[in-house]
Amino acid sequence: MPFERKNKFVLQSVYRGVSYIMLSFGVLLYYFPTPLQFQHYVVAIFSACVFIATLCIFFLAKHKFTRRQIKQIIFVLDLSVMAAVLSAVHLSFVFSSLTLASFWYFSTTFNKVSFVGYSLGFLCAVMTFYVNSFLFFGFENYFEDTSIYLTVYSFICFCACFGVTNYFNRKELQNLIATKDYYQEQMNRYIQFSNQLSRYAPLQLWQSIMRGDTQAKIDYKRKKMTVFFSDVIGFTQLAERLIPDDLAFVLNDYLSHMAEIAKRYEGTLDKFIGDGMLIFFGDPQSQGAEADAKRCVEMAITMRQQMHVLRERWLKMGFPELHIRMGISTGYCHVGNYGSDYRMSYTLIGHDVNLAARLQAAAHPDEILIADETYRLIKDEFVCVPKEPMQLKGLSEPIQTWQIIDKYTGIRSDLQQWFDYEYKGFHLLLNLDEAQHYEYQQLLDVLEQMKQRIQTQQDLTTEQGIARLDERDEVPDSDAKLKDFESDKVRI
Structure with a gap:
């Protein structure tokens, strides 16, 4: 791109130099019928000086002024040259009109000048006009008719200026389109690369870096966080039984669903961490310690529900039954970038990180264990069952823990999309997000059949769980048998 800018300046400089020569030759043509004197060459000398000054300004002042400022300075110099030309030809109507039109067309095309630039240029042009008129060309014979040669020359120069300017316009437009396409291509590549790199970092961290809120430097801060650990039970043993391709399928299937949740x-x-996951709430985005803890617990419940669906699917595919366990803890941690300038990792450290990992290791299959601090933040919205104080590895004191059962539903129970109930010999898992509206009647028919089957079994069973007998199935007592035998004997 710098090479294109340099070429553009060279072309404009050549165009400006040719324009100065054409203006100077027009002045000489204006005085051609009369003997040429020194003052008739003033415009040519002045134009040459301005052209040299223009080159010097660009090469010497480009490090002190912006390109916009340089353009405005050159605009003022061009306007001064034009004023000197108009003074020399005594505002000859045809030549002056076409010169002004050409200059205006060129300046509006290539020079984006501010109001201050126009004001300064007009002031310098007026001063140049009167100085040249006073010193060299006089104040008489304004707007007089010129020779046919100058008129024809003026039209030729105007057409040449118009054509060259249009040529520059087309080149500028092509350069703009090429530049736009170039930057668009670079932006698309940048977006593709950033999307690929974002998969190796937490989404919130990547978005924070892209917005400029976070810097990639060694730094950390102390915040109240809610930490979540999960682990698949028996995955190590499963790795010994499955081939690598099947193991990779199960692991990626599990992690992709959990990451989406x-x-x-x-x-x-x-x-x-292998088949485990470390998730935390509170940084770089946080809605408050209480809201973060509730979102974390609700996420864990959703993961447990999703695991039921995955487990049923894996069983149908011939894979063993898998369960997860989860641990959650809330407390102050240090979160930020750790490592070196060459390689760093965005993570958190602290007592509650270890506590969440210990709770996860102590949980039973499909159980969610939370620490006491988390319980105090979420107890109003979730059903929790206290557990016996646990002596966890690496901790000196027993820890009070709680088991998450489900979320309080209240009047919103009819709107829940999940219903999960499991008991001995009975397991009901309802996911309305998966069911279609035209399948609701079929689900109701199945539930009605299930209800009738349970009622039939209840009618066939006593309160003690013994099967009921019909009258024909009952065995008559011994006295009745004896009376029947004696009656038969008398008849004989």
């Missing part, structure tokens, strides 16, 4: 609840996905 984390994105939905705006959790910062720190890293994958």
